[in-house]
Amino acid sequence: MTDLPISSPASAARPWAAGAAVIVAAGVYAWALLMAEETWQVTGLLALAVAAVLAALKTGFARRLHQDWSASETRLNRLAFATLIVLIFVLSDAHFALLMVATTLLYFTASMGLNIQFGFAGMANFAGAAFFGAGAYTAAVLGTVTAVPPLLTLALGGGVALVLSLPLLLPIVRTTGHYAAVVTIAFGVLFRTFLEVNEILGGPQGLMVAPMRLFGWDFNSAPVIGGYEMSFYVNYALLAAALAGLVFMLMRRLERSWIGLHMDAVRLDETAAACFGISVTRTKVTAFLMGNAILGVSGALYGMMISFIAPASFTFSDSLLMVSIVLLGGLGSLWGGAVAAAIVVLLPEKLQLLQEYRFLLFSILVILVLLFRPDGILPRPMRSFFASRRAGK
Amino acid sequence: MTQTLLEFRNIVKRFGGVTALDDFSMRLGRAEILGLIGPNGSGKTTSFNVLTGIYPATAGQVLFDGQDITNAAARAVYEAGIVRTFQRSRLCLPLSIYDNIMIGDTARLTGSLWSNLISRKRLHGQIDASYRLARDLVGSFSGHLADRMDQPVGALPMIERRRIEICRALISGPRLLLLDEPSAGMTHDETHQLMDDILAVRARGAGLSIIIVEHEMGVIERITDRCIVLSYGRKIAEGTYAEVAADAEVQNAYLGAD
Amino acid sequence: MDFGLIAQYLANGILLGTMYALVAVGFTLFFGVLDVIKFSHGDVLMLGTFIGFTAWLGLEAIGVANPWVQLLGVLICSLGGTALIGAAIAKWLVLPLKKAPQLNTLLITLMLGTAIREAVRLFYPNGSNPKAFPALLPDAAVELGSFSLRADSVILVLAGLGLIGLLNLVINRTRLGLAIRAVAQDEETARIMGINYTLVVLATFAIGSGVAAFAGIMNGLYYNEINFGMGLILGLIGFSAAIIGGLGNLYGAILGGFLFAGLQVIGAALLPFASAYKDVFAFAVVIALMAWKPTGLIPERSSDRV
Structure with a gap:
């Protein structure tokens, strides 16, 4: 919409794919971490996170992610929000x-x-x-x-x-x-x-x-959806x-x-x-x-x-x-x-x-x-x- | 002399027991370029600081376009149309070129919380317009900088930073530009290039006045209409560069002979 | 209000004031030489007090029973240990950050304070509970009507004031003091004049920290109790005192210390129905003072060079 010559980062084919992948992965990871109960599970997950970050930095994936984020920021932020909502419903009774x-x-x-x-x-x-x-x-x-x-x-x-x-x-x-x-x-x-x-x-x-x-709904009562x-x-x-x-x-x-x-x-x-x-x-x-x-x-x-x-x-x-x-x-x-x-x-x-x-x-x-x-x-x-x-x- | 734009009347500035400016009076005409020279510590930068509201004057009066602006706040001085550069570059290094230049244009670019955060149509219009303006201005100093408007200033070499600093000062269309040692940290050729660029920008607008503090006498000789020489806070000579350069007292002040 | 009560408040105020001044002096010294605020000061003080307490336990264990000998041992260990810690912090955390933004130094030392506090709470045996500090000074008291003057308070105040006087002498009359003042005045010039800058900074931090440890021991001897949180509040009070006095000024710190103690005492005297509000009152006045005299009662020299 704007005709201004703004230098845009190297436009990959799908300048959001890496970002989207990370958001979904983060959602799954958050679920796993939140549900993990044993200490070994938690430490394992933490080690996994550290390894993933190091790998991302090493392979240049982090840079790609950064580019994605500046190219499709609004879209990725919305996806992150949607993932959060899904996570909340998936956790539903936890x-x-x-x-x-x-x-x-x-x-x-x-x-x-x-x-x-x-x-x-x-x-x-x-x-x-x-x-x-x-x-x-x-x-x-x-x-x-x-x-x-x-x-x-x-x-x-x-x-x-x-x-x-x-x-x-x-x-x-x-x-x-x-x-x-x-x-x-x-x-x-x-x-x-x-x-x-x-x-x-x-x-x-x-x-x-x-x-x-909110609107007569008491937040301390459990919501029931479809029974x-x-x-x-x-x-x-x-x-x-x-x-x-x-x-x-x-x-x-x-x-x-x-x-x-x-x-x-x-x-x-x-x-x-x-x-x-x-x-x-x-x-x-x-x-x-x-x-x-x-x-x-x-x-x-x-x-x-x-x-x-x-x-x-x-x-x-x-x-x-x-x-x-x-x-x-x-x-x-x-x-x-x-x-x-x-x-x-x-x-x-x-x-x-x-x-x-x-x-x-x-x-x-x-x-x-x-x-x-x-x-x-x-x-x-x-x-x-x-x-x-x-x-x- | 042409019509007066700025006038110092018997300005005194003391820091504790040190008198940095001693009964300093001067006039600056419209569209005039005035050189302010003198040995280190003679009060050149202090007069800029008194003028721009950073230090209050101990005594005396500053008139700008007939208005008394003695000890006005820095902001009011800016709003009156006086802008400056600093001896040691004071850009916001982590911010982009565009951001830095926009900091110089606050008189136009502010607005309520509402227009900044909620209903942003006007803001977007301002961004578009100011981007074009800033890009043109930067382009008149350096074409390749104009293509790097979103890059951080901290990554630029000294000369480019000076240019950005001058663009930041010029973007608001000021009436008086104060240059504090623009050549510091630059080579001879770079300085001359920079001065030519400033003069070119000045030629496009109507009657920008400049006061320049400088050690590089080649610059002073080339661009100023008139010079004032300060020594220990006192004005010891005034006239064209050729006149003051020939002045015996000035030579003494510089050579330290007594 | 009768004379006895007023005298009691006054005596209490003088004791507290001396203690606060001892803490504030450290802040002001550090700021003088390095233009930094070392917020871990209070917690270093607490650590020093615990070192002293541990020394007392040790002396008890090896059978030294004379309270004066014990006191001497406690003071040597506490002041010496704290001085070393202060110098170490200066060397490894404060000096390396000299060029960093002021806020970073403040944050690092705040976090360091938290780390020290938590470490004592977690790792000192039974560290989360208050410890009974021994009463090593004679507990005789002179009764003047309803006012009882305790010998230990008198000794503490005299010793504290003596230490402040000594510090003043060191700063103003010795070569080290001259070097400290030179560095505070202008670091570059001091270096050129052949002053060992790093050494001066380390010495300053050692002195400031040792003096604060004395305040901690004073606190322990007076209240007969120490706990891991004592440094936070003492540090904050010392910090406030140094600031309202005017940073970088020894007399300002002393003035600020006594002023703060005065505020607390006045707060307690005027609000007898709610003496718990005395700290609320004192800090509210500190905030008001900051609004009125933003750079303290004895202002710091302006430092923004353009």
Whole structure:
């Protein structure tokens, strides 16, 4: 549709086949991993993944995949989403596996919010779990008010996270680097301490959260299709998938907009950005508020899903875990974030012996990544203002 | 002199105990090319930084087109039509050529969250139009760069980066271009090539003024209409290149004789 | 409110302030020489305290019972060990990242802090539970009305202030201090003048970490309890204190430390019905201070060169 002479990657016969194959394979793999119960099965699957990645790098398949993705991005993203939905239905009665899928998706969504800040605008936010928790507590409190429709509660979770961000705006915008970091760290600790001592919010014991309801459908009741009863987590997994998909799309658009470009400029060189008319303040405020609102919304749904929340789930360590997802995946890299969220959520759950060691494991992993591969597992690709349009969008 | 575009009135800039600009006054005419020369640390770059709102002036006034822009924010200075390059190239290296140039055109290319994220018809129109514009501009400096608009700037050699930096400054159609040592890190021939390109672009538009800070005297001699020599933050000479080059005080300042 | 209570708050505030200042000083020293924030500082401190605790267990086991000898052993092991750890972190994690974006160093040291914290929790015998730290100082107390002045508090405060004074002397009066200040002022010039840059950085990290370990031992002796999480909160408080004081400035760090302690004490005194909110209050004030004076009460020199 566009007549612009955009250099397009070497057009293979089917510039999506490799991508499509990988997506389907990833879907099957995810199913196998989620259903694996024995430790040897899980370790075997992990070894297989490592071998597959190495082979892809060695044979040049990785490059082909990269080309496919830039050539047929929209198509492949849609296929990935469809594969996810199929996976959820295939898992249908596997309670625990579905919970894992939904948790991964919500952490992924939350990490996208953080990615706006860390990856795009270059702002540190070490209170991710606090804004996530703000959403969850909003859901808990509003759940007791039957008049509020739960879908609105989701939005209000984001709204409360946004309102809590407001008092931080002034110090965040006026400071940079380590100064801004201390503001968010202080806020994270403050938030958690507040929850622990506040009796109305349940103190250290926490609160029950009412389930999601949509059009009169209670998400805690098992859906039945054709006489076949599925786990009620199917509801949550589908809604989490929808939320993740929506935020993913929003992020793609943000990246390929002037606002996203200005965020990059502010991250890379604030002074130069200001000399070309970019409002550093406005850009940072946008990134901070948008990111925290996304964290709040995903936290609200997370709270409804696990139905019981306590301050211990929203600690500084949890904030760091969310930051780990962003860094492992690669700053600003959306698909990297998805893969990293899966690793961070699934690995400790599938290998129970790692559960206890997860903070240690991921902190060391992040140190290694920062030292040896600072761009993360799947480095953020070059921005292409045209990619989504070539696909005829 | 022609009509005044920019005027410095008794600008003083102190950093702690160091006086970087000492009662510096000057005028720049419309469509004039002014050379700002002087030994290292004489206040050339500082005057750019004061002008573009990076440092506040300690005292004095800056007038641009009759308007007082003393200590205006960097953004307001840009919006008034003043753009610059930096001594050490300050491009966004991981971003593409196109992205970098678009960063220079923010006055035109912004918009609400709505038009950036939700209803993007206008955005797409802007992308198409600005792509053509940027490609033409880059093409007038280097044809082969124009075919690599989506490549990262970090992979380019120094001269190409300078060109991109100048395109980033020119894309918004400014009225005053500040060049801070464009020849740094480039060979003699490359510098001359670059200057010719800038003059060619300038000739197409109406009356772009330029202030150039430069050590390479060949460049100054060739392109400036007039020069100002700074030494320890003070203006010690003013005139055509030939005049200031013959000035005894200027020779002293450069040779350090006393 | 009676005199005794006020005096109690004041004494408590001075003790906490000394402790926080000792931690904050480290942050400010590291920032001075290297322009980095080493967020693992608090957890290194915790590790140092555990080293001291282990040394005490060892001394008990070999039958050394005199508390003063024990204290000396604990301090030597803890401060020395922590200084070594601090220097090692500087050498292998901080110096290699000198050219990397500031955020990366912050992140690496944050993650390192987590790793240390988790390692102690998981691998120290029964590490997830608090440990009873021995009371090695005399526990005599002078009663002044309702206010009781404990001898151990007095000794701790005096020792802490003495250490800060000593540090000040080292920085301002010795050759090493001169080298540290030279590097903080201008690394390139300092190198040209023949200063061994790496050595100065390592020495600075060793000193800063050792001083922080002293704060950790102080904490243990005062509360008679240590746990794996103590470094996180102490580190955060020290970090906040260094920042509100103004990074890179020794006096700023001390000021910040006492200011933070003052805030906590005021918070506890003004909100007696909810003294649990004292940290909420203190951190809220830190955030407000950052909004008001973004680069601290004694500002850092501007560093953006154009």
